[in-house]
Amino acid sequence: MIPVTTCPGCKLVQFFLLSPGSDTKICRRCGAHLGFSVIEIRLDQSKPHPQNGDEVSLGSLLRSLRRKRFMTQLHVAKLARTDRSHIARLEANVTRPNMTSLIKILRAVGVTAIYLRTAEADHVNRKQNSQK
Secondary structure: OOOEEEOOOOOOEEEOOOOOOOOEEEOOOOOOEEEEEOOOOOOOOOOOOOOOOOOOOHHHHHHHHHHHOOOOHHHHHHHHOOOHHHHHHHHOOOOOOOHHHHHHHHHHOOOOOOOOOOOOHHHHHHHHHHHO
């Protein structure tokens, strides 16, 4: 399923497709900000960190979301029921959260949806076979 979004400016209904180069999504018709960002969290441990300057780290995204909402690390930590130092370590990319912690923190900064993309079965099978 490809997520669909509606532009708040011109009301164009459009597919949300991942495009390299920017984590901020704008309308194809009028150029208005669509109100969401994209982050890729790699599950492949051989490439855990962004490989080029175009990709945004989880820590940078969390910091950006928190600052856009004029929230302190302490406020986010209280809402997510964690320590301020944990938020600071995440924003500095020193550590990664587990899924439960990540969801609590994202809710605290106002994230309303998370989309997961899976690899196609053929791609996964080819990758596993090439590693043998």
